[in-house]
Amino acid sequence: MSLSAIALNCTLKTSPSESSCELLLSQVSEEFARHGVDCPIVRAVDYNLLPGVTSDEGPGDEWPGIRSQILDANILIMGTPIWMGQPSSVCKRVMERLDAFLGETDDGGRQVAYGHVAGVAVVGNEDGAHNIVAQLFQGLNDVGFSIPASCSTYWTGEAMGKTNYKDLPETPDAVKSATKALVQNCIHLGELLAGAQYPSKQ
Amino acid sequence: MSLSAIALNCTLKTSPSESSCELLLSQVSEEFARHGVDCPIVRAVDYNLLPGVTSDEGPGDEWPGIRSQILDANILIMGTPIWMGQPSSVCKRVMERLDAFLGETDDGGRQVAYGHVAGVAVVGNEDGAHNIVAQLFQGLNDVGFSIPASCSTYWTGEAMGKTNYKDLPETPDAVKSATKALVQNCIHLGELLAGAQYPSKQ
């Protein structure tokens, strides 16, 4: 069975600006590659994602393309920086657009994300990762994604710190280990669900 | 394959006081029974759960018994009332005790909750369910539980309302439907993981 993944980088900085979140996601992507799973990274802020909660908000909306990539992949990794201890506005925009999945069902009455798994990657100078993981797990699960065990990886510096993840001399072992677990568990659950979709709605 | 489940009622009221959370969990339990899965309800506040973050906090601690029941079951349903928009202190106590799972691993280096799935049931007079689901998903996933699709059921009344779930003339269809999905998806993922544990830690 051939799985695929997609990672969304919800940094506030457009390409080609450096982004700590991009670095963390590139590590996630490399780990997926090591398992033979392709995981391109899409930087959401490079696209015109119109405000709204439908899957197509009309002329100029570039969400439909990203939406297709998400549905074509078995695994979604949401990556976001921390601002004020919370997910970025770009991440929130993506989540709002995913909200449309609530009303979009397959022939079995299952939401379109059923069978897909999701994990979260968070990075910031300081505190906020657990709250962001919480908010994203809740939203992603609500719209149909399954969450494998230990499905987040994150880095934050000491309280009120200024250091960026991309400027660390090396990636901390704890982060490497969390990234490995995230990827391994996404693949395991992704394979199980690819082989055995949830039952129809009764 | 024979699955089992356990539901924890984290109400602040000791037995045999009536509890809206008990009602919601009894509906969850009945739905499990309909699928042939046993799901006893344990009211946490009836036990002496000592403060701490280990699996046994010493003389008088009644957590070890509940811990065993959780690990003996494939599926954990955390049920909590809403106070101030947040999970109850009893629920937080249970979560803290589960924190010990982080350091308890099997021969494969997997946390002891790997292979177990978890869902959440929340009930309150008013607003707070999504936040509670978020906080619990994050904590439960951190200690190794997998979260099936659409894995929460909840009821809240209108903003600043006073009505209790247990006093509703009948259970709203939306709640019934969420409870059905929670149970069905827990069973599906529970079966998959019972048959195919996550890989060893590498």
Added chain:
Amino acid sequence: MSLSAIALNCTLKTSPSESSCELLLSQVSEEFARHGVDCPIVRAVDYNLLPGVTSDEGPGDEWPGIRSQILDANILIMGTPIWMGQPSSVCKRVMERLDAFLGETDDGGRQVAYGHVAGVAVVGNEDGAHNIVAQLFQGLNDVGFSIPASCSTYWTGEAMGKTNYKDLPETPDAVKSATKALVQNCIHLGELLAGAQYPSKQ
């Protein structure tokens, strides 16, 4: 002493679309007017608020104008709809832009929002208000706003409801009462701080 206020509507819908949040904020604004305080409503999504965390993100950025209005007013009311139990992406964008206040200080080393007070208004079909109030209080306080007693007003319908606030036959008394308290307390604290700024940083 003459106070002034400003309310930001963080709906996802551009003007002149109807917005439940606009209705709630118009009730807040009317209540301010009853006390002789002017409180215009600015719909943030009508402006081009560039992603970033500085006070001016360059060409095309329309944040500087809103920023001036906020600093010219004693009282800020952040109004947001609920999506997925969380504040809107537009609200998050505004909060990120306010993040710049952390590094902007007056002659006394005080952040520029010191002496300003903030309150929150939230509206949604269903559950999420307390979480949003929490996230916004934390962010607003972090950048220097003071929070008067009982400083939120909100409406949410029953769990998984579809009714909009703007379609209610009448405003519930509990919401009216919360709105009155929000306004009265903002004015009281706004006046106290207008007359007695926080001491200089030591």
Added chain:
Amino acid sequence: MSLSAIALNCTLKTSPSESSCELLLSQVSEEFARHGVDCPIVRAVDYNLLPGVTSDEGPGDEWPGIRSQILDANILIMGTPIWMGQPSSVCKRVMERLDAFLGETDDGGRQVAYGHVAGVAVVGNEDGAHNIVAQLFQGLNDVGFSIPASCSTYWTGEAMGKTNYKDLPETPDAVKSATKALVQNCIHLGELLAGAQYPSKQ
């Protein structure tokens, strides 16, 4: 005008165990003393705080004594450790007991905490402070406390860290500075409100 403060340490460890939260609160208390304000520290877990949401849960309940101390003081500092990115169960218990303030009013119809100010102190090996500040600000404000500008102090180590605040070689300057601001701003707002209570409910 003579102000007073009280700090609640919501560690899970009973006295006389060492507690990082105790250290942070002792620094807060010393800073209050420098301003001539007395701020005793009460370790909540040393008391039998029964589950419930009234001000007296009957025989054996030791909340009434703490409640009196809170109402006798102008300023409340809630101190909590971080477990799983969230406030401790002891902290949640205290918040639930404060919930009773919602229904307890003075002759002017004001909740009993009106005129009181609150701040938050959080400490943990790692990530969770902002979320805790958010949850506590929301709850404390709901029951009537006013929140002065920049009213939190906290320390967390690097992501997934194991170091305790009490084992740091010295207190980081950023924490010292946050503690100073917290104390100074609590005193300023406490004095203003002690001299000018919120208006009666209309």
